[in-house]
Amino acid sequence: MIAMFLTGFSGLLYQVLWIRLFSSLLGGTTLSISCVIAHFMLGLGLGTASAPKFLQRDSKKQIPLYSLCEIAIVVVIGVGALFLFGAHEGLAHVLKSSPLPKLLNHFIMSGIFIFPATFLMGLSYPFMSYKFPSPKEHQWLYAANCLGGAFGALCSYVVLIYNFGLSGTLIFGFVLNLLAAVLFFKEKYTFTSRAENKIDGNMPSAETGEFSPGKLKVWAMSLSALSGFFVLSLEQIWFRLAHLFLGGRVYVHTLVLAVLLLTLAAGAFLSPKLSKLSSEIQLKAVLFILRLTGVFAALGFIFLPSGIAQGVDLDHPYAKTIKAVYFAVLIFIAVLPGFVLGLCFPLSLEVIQTGMKTALQKTRSLSHAVYINTFASVLGSLLTTYLLFSWLGTIGSLKLLYITLLSLGLIGTLLFVRGPARISSVIVSILLIGFIGTRSTSLNPAGSALFEAEDEFGYLNVIPLIQNEKNKMDRWAMFHNYTSLVAPYGFGETSTVQRSLALFPTAFAKDINDVLVVGMGYGITTEAFSRIPDINKITSVDILPLVMKAQSALTFKDNSYLQDPRVENVADDGRSFIALSDRKWDIITVNVDPYGPGTTYLMSREFYKIVRGHLKPGGIYAQLIFGANRDLVSLLHTLSSSFPYYRIMPGYSYDGLIVIASETPLPEWSEASLQRVKPLLPIGSWDGASLEKNSDFALAESVARGWVEYVQREVPGPWKLITDDNLLVESSRTKFTDLLLTYPKDY
Missing domain, CATH: 3.40.50.150 (Vaccinia Virus protein VP39)
Structure with a gap:
């Protein structure tokens, strides 16, 4: 678990560093950041999917596979860093002379440096899970990895980058990977031969209650995909709200990411207790989680208008005072939903391995769940960033996602729940859908605006400022995510x-x-x-x-x-x-x-x-x-x-x-x-x-x-x-x- 904590810590550290490094080369645009995050997630997903193939070999050699993977991560990132730090002008020349479109240039350039490293990172969790094949151990390892990622995100700027610079922080990440390699170096891996795998694959799976293993696998895979899609979709909205209420500092993003990973880690630590229940009760628990998410969201929507009204001080547009209502909104709309949704994916890891007998079978099933969750996460993040924000805005996107979650829970209730619980659950779901759907909240803290719109970068508005006795002139301010971009127009200078x-x-x-x-x-x-x-x-x-x-x-x-x-x-x-x-x-x-x-x-x-x-x-x-x-x-x-x-x-x-x-x-x-x-x-x-x-x-x-x-x-x-x-x-x-x-x- 310590090794997985260190791996998670360094992984999020590298993600933050890549965003900063590629911002200086490709720009700090949403396009550049999206390319970094896309390669980060795609590399993790494909690495996880490929892990079982590395574990299936006709070889009797025992090698420290996990440790070698951690060392390879350091080597690959280190070589890339030499180019990113030392060959900036050469890379810029390559981009200038390329005949390819800008989007493709950015995607290829960032992928060359990021994808190989994140592919190796994606191998680490399945490799570790292969040594500890119990589903409960898989959940604990996932929790430790998320916890490490949370601390990595939390410490990235305020503790490490701001005190040791980008290069010093990169070296710190290398130390963590090497320490993880040393901790696990004595653990040798025995490969599963192709013949053994063929025999294992033909072994009959155990039946589990009223659900067949095939149906359980479909249910668990769907849960894995949906949890990834909705958590990362909602994450983009939570980032937007955090920047609105907490300010536009670059580290606000990592603070939100740290809180999200902490909630996922907490959910993973609790999931083994739910895993002891029958599959039917687990299914009902997931449906209850969806309704509970809707309850928290509804409470957040109650506080949201007050938070928006206090988002900008119209007397002092440069001032940014943190109000208690901001945290109330973020807790109910982001933190608590993130916590309960964080139970879903670790819970699917238990269900998806039902009937699996060998370590390789369990690792393969886990790999499938992880890469499906990862790809669904990428899809949810991109759809929200580039489509929902432009079409529906922050509040509209938030309402749509929570209503969709509640609707899925409602459908599940109608299909799988019987008796009085079915009626009460349906009524609660319908009431929550109606309440959230009828919320009409604008992000504009002023009564009027010359201009307001949203896109993938955030919310921009131009609003009138309050006049006072000393200032009788009309004054206007341009805000982006509630942060004043320039001095107010009408201010003398x-x-x-x-x-x-x-x-x-x-x-x-x-x-x-x-x-x-x-x-x-x-x-x-x-x-x-x-x-x-x-x-x-x-x-x-x-x-x-x-x-x-x-x-x-x-x-x-x-x-x-x-x-x-x-x-x-x-x-x-x-x-x-x-x-x-x-x-x-x-x-x-x-x-x-x-x-x-x-x-x-x-x-x-x-x-x-x-x-x-x-x-x-x-x-x-x-x-x-x-x-x-x-x-x-x-x-x-x-x-x-x-x-x-x-x-x-x-x-x-x-x-x-x-x-x-x-x-x-x-x-x-x-x-x-x-x-x-x-x-x-x-x-x-x-x-x-x-x-x-x-x-x-x-x-x-x-x-x-x-x-x-x-x-x-x-x-x-x-x-x-x-x-x-x-x-x-x-x-x-x-x-x-x-x-x-x-x-x-x-x-």
């Missing part, structure tokens, strides 16, 4: 800062033919560039497709640039778009929240190296940076160390900075020509100062530099560089009080 992100680099650039904007927000920077007639092409990239879709609905601003033929809006990951492009630009601007999920990859030393390779001679890179002082100095240190020439200009008042960088010398403001940026003048600066003349810009730069010097004195060096490995800004919030906040408490 929002438009100024985002226009400055176009003005400053344009004034310095040698040429301004081709411009790239990463991070669209309200489209203010793109609109500012469109006012400059000398620009021939403006490409605006945002990772969220709904941000692009929302632009035409933002009637509070000038949207004429959307009809400008020079403007092209692209929904893609900014880093991946640049790295995999053959184009070069005169100006590249980046405006993303350093505390946003996954945005560290747009502020690392490796990213700036990619940018330098995609700037034309004399090209300019501009980025808005802000944050707590300890993070700000690291951001500035990384950027200034990556470019030989840079200038600092004001961003948000005594907080944000706009850094203009280049590989060629930048002129002084007294030498810069403001004629080309005349359509954007005058523009504001800190404390309401107006920038219009060369001397105004020179003064603004000196003030910004003075403030930077003050911050640097407050945070004495040496300052650390932000890299893809250390995730430095993300790791600045590892205190328990900061974990679920949008920003650190000291910011």
Whole structure:
């Protein structure tokens, strides 16, 4: 059990690491993440299905098969890591030169590195089960594996990655696999010969009550598939709700995954007690579990409207306060249903092995159940992510899945339950279906919205903010999963800062033919560039497709640039778009929240190296940076160390900075020509100062530099560089009080 715990721990650790590593290469899009998860699950499923073939050999040799499998996992992942860490540019070149469609490229590239390792991982559970052939032992081993996975997910970010980086965490995973190999190295495997297997396969199976072994197998396989399909389908919705209520931090996903695996482990630990019951009572227990799931879901729907109403503080859109009602919703809609549904799959492991006599027979039956459960899980996850969210939204998808579960339970009750219990069960099921089906809950916490929609990335809405005595202006905020994407529109400096992100680099650039904007927000920077007639092409990239879709609905601003033929809006990951492009630009601007999920990859030393390779001679890179002082100095240190020439200009008042960088010398403001940026003048600066003349810009730069010097004195060096490995800004919030906040408490 210790070995299975370690295997589960390392497996989930690797999954998290692969998602991060491929985010830097393929982008942090849902497509990239789905490819990683698909290969993870498919590898586990096919590995499990293939295990019996490895155990059936005409050989008398006894070998430590499980230990060799664990060692092979380390070797395969280690070789892949050498390429992912050390040959990034080469892999990007392969992707750029490939004639295949993007989806196929991503799937093949991620599969090359992930599938062989997860195939080996899939062998570990059947190999271990072969040595311990009792169905009860299989359930305990499954529980230990899930428990290890839960701790692996829980520790991945907050404990390991944020303290030891990606490479250090990878080495820790290797140690766990090798430790599991050492613990089980003395256990030698005796293969089952083909002749013995043929004899065993012809042995008659025992009859079990009113059900034949064939019917039991069909029932157990169906239960295995349905539990996998619904648990992973509901998991996607639980992830969405957790991000809504607990914030958009990258580790919220792993926290939810850890809780889900804990519930599965708890269910597996309890399932041996249910396994002692007759098959008829077990069937009734499963039907009761489905109704109990509906009861928990109904209670969750009662709390859900209150949770949604408090999801966003309309007075302080950047604030994120954790409320007790959030946990009430998640407990009843996610945790408790996950716990009772977690009983179903381990229970099927007992039933499916009914009548099996030998260790190989039992292992083969277990393998069938596991890979059917795994493939059904992949199907449920993909259908929910790419179809249900777009068609029905989060709440509609949640209602559909719970109603389907209750309907299946209702059908089972009508077929298999007799007497008074049948009538009461049918009535309860119908009442629960009616209650859940009539819930009409919108995710919008405000009374109105200019725009709201859902897709595989989440829920995006643009809503009005509450006015107060000091602020009589109309203010609007864009939220994604209840996290503010950009400063509220109507807030005094929002438009100024985002226009400055176009003005400053344009004034310095040698040429301004081709411009790239990463991070669209309200489209203010793109609109500012469109006012400059000398620009021939403006490409605006945002990772969220709904941000692009929302632009035409933002009637509070000038949207004429959307009809400008020079403007092209692209929904893609900014880093991946640049790295995999053959184009070069005169100006590249980046405006993303350093505390946003996954945005560290747009502020690392490796990213700036990619940018330098995609700037034309004399090209300019501009980025808005802000944050707590300890993070700000690291951001500035990384950027200034990556470019030989840079200038600092004001961003948000005594907080944000706009850094203009280049590989060629930048002129002084007294030498810069403001004629080309005349359509954007005058523009504001800190404390309401107006920038219009060369001397105004020179003064603004000196003030910004003075403030930077003050911050640097407050945070004495040496300052650390932000890299893809250390995730430095993300790791600045590892205190328990900061974990679920949008920003650190000291910011």
